[in-house]
Amino acid sequence: MVDRGTGASAGRDRHVTDCSRTGRGRVTAPTDAASMSRSCSDEARAPHRRRRSDDARQVADLLRAQILQGLHGEGPLPMEDHLVRAHGVSRNAVREALDLLRAEGLVERRQGAGTFVVARKAMHDFDRLRSIADSVQATGEPRFETITAQLLPAPSTVATALAVGDGEPAVLLERLMVVDGTPLSIRSSWMPGSLAEPLLGCELDRLHYYRLVRSVLGIELTRGHLVIEAVVAGAGAASLLGVPDGAPLFLMERTSYLADGRPFEFGFTRSRADRVALVADMQIADTGDPSPSGRWRNRPTGTVDPTGDGAPQAAQPA
Numbered sequence: 097m098v099d100r101g102t103g104a105s106a107g108r109d110r111h112v113t114d115c116s117r118t119g120r121g122r123v124t125a126p127t128d129a130a131s132m133s134r135s136c137s138d139e140a141r142a143p144h145r146r147r148r149s150d151d152a153r154q155v156a157d158l159l160r161a162q163i164l165q166g167l168h169g170e171g172p173l174p175m176e177d178h179l180v181r182a183h184g185v186s187r188n189a190v191r192e193a194l195d196l197l198r199a200e201g202l203v204e205r206r207q208g209a210g211t212f213v214v215a216r217k218a219m220h221d222f223d224r225l226r227s228i229a230d231s232v233q234a235t236g237e238p239r240f241e242t243i244t245a246q247l248l249p250a251p252s253t254v255a256t257a258l259a260v261g262d263g264e265p266a267v268l269l270e271r272l273m274v275v276d277g278t279p280l281s282i283r284s285s286w287m288p289g290s291l292a293e294p295l296l297g298c299e300l301d302r303l304h305y306y307r308l309v310r311s312v313l314g315i316e317l318t319r320g321h322l323v324i325e326a327v328v329a330g331a332g333a334a335s336l337l338g339v340p341d342g343a344p345l346f347l348m349e350r351t352s353y354l355a356d357g358r359p360f361e362f363g364f365t366r367s368r369a370d371r372v373a374l375v376a377d378m379q380i381a382d383t384g385d386p387s388p389s390g391r392w393r394n395r396p397t398g399t400v401d402p403t404g405d406g407a408p409q410a411a412q413p414a
Contacts, residue, residue, distance in 0.1 A: 148188060148189045151186070151189035152189045152196065153193070155183050155189060156192075156196040159179075159194075160200075164373055170213050172212050172213075173194075176190050201214070202214065202370075218371060237275065238280075239301065240300070240302070240303075241272040241274065243270040243336070244270040246267070249262075249263040249265065250286070254266055254362055257351055257359060258360075259358065259359055265290070266288060267288075267295060268285070269287070270283065271300065275371075278338070279338045280372065281367040282333060282336055282337065283363065283364075284363045285305065286361065291315065292309075294312060295312055309360075309361075315360065317354065317361070321350070322348055323348070324374065325347045325349070326347070328343065333345065333366050337368055343369075344369040345366045346372060347364060348364065349363075
């Protein structure tokens with residue numbers, strides 16, 4: 097809600113539980129605990145009208161969770177009658193839920209046979225430093241296609257991330273990962289040329305990134321920093337990944353470090369959101385933690401190409 101007199105956001109008042117409207121059109125909030133308690137109790141007893149779209153969304157969420165857990169394999173989902181009884185919703189809500197899953201590419205309807213799982217998502221643990229290729233091995237065998245492998249002057253954003261001088265030689269390695277014939281992700285990695293140039297003379301399509309770095313360079317990466325965003329596929333990424341322009345992707349911006357603290361890799365992985373799910377085991381954070389990792393942080397705008405194509409871009413002035 098916006099105060100039309102000042103244009104200021106009313107977001108700071110969102111913790112107010114109940115409001116009443118005065119005769120002059122102004123909104124006031126209960127001021128004493130007893131009245132607020134009564135208002136909350138009244139609200140709790142008030143009936144909430146459910147929409148069919150809400151039922152469909154919730155049924156789709158539960159079925160999607162079962163598919164991700166592999167409970168149905170690549171076999172049929174329960175019949176519509178069973179889903180209606182199990183979830184206590186209408187048949188139309190069940191059909192809408194199945195339509196949502198079909199739109200996500202997870203299921204297909206076979207005439208006279210029912211609805212079948214056609215694709216399981218790769219479950220990628222992002223609370224550890226690992227490649228998506230490790231995660232997809234449960235659902236298929238990954239292979240790699242090299243898009244770019246060359247020595248280039250480091251752009252300023254890359255130079256800053258890798259702690260090297262602007263224009264110093266940097267290796268850019270971009271590869272497409274394909275699983276069982278389906279393109280899944282594009283990984284773009286910038287590395288200091290002084291350390292990574294030997295990669296350019298090697299077979300690059302056999303191993304996933306961390307094994308490649310270990311086997312060719314003898315380098316062990318010990319920690320990383322990851323930022324995950326939702327972006328849409330630009331024309332270039334869409335063509336490589338076999339998805340429509342504007343399809344949803346996960347964009348993972350990553351900086352990986354050596355044991356001595358030096359950054360070794362700065363890069364981006366674009367993954368199909370219809371084929372990859374992100375998983376992490378977490379503990380409740382201390383809300384009083386003053387460290388940067390203990391609070392929400394706004395991401396500077398302009399640090400990556402928002403269309404999902406191309407090299408990292410320099411941040412633009414606000």
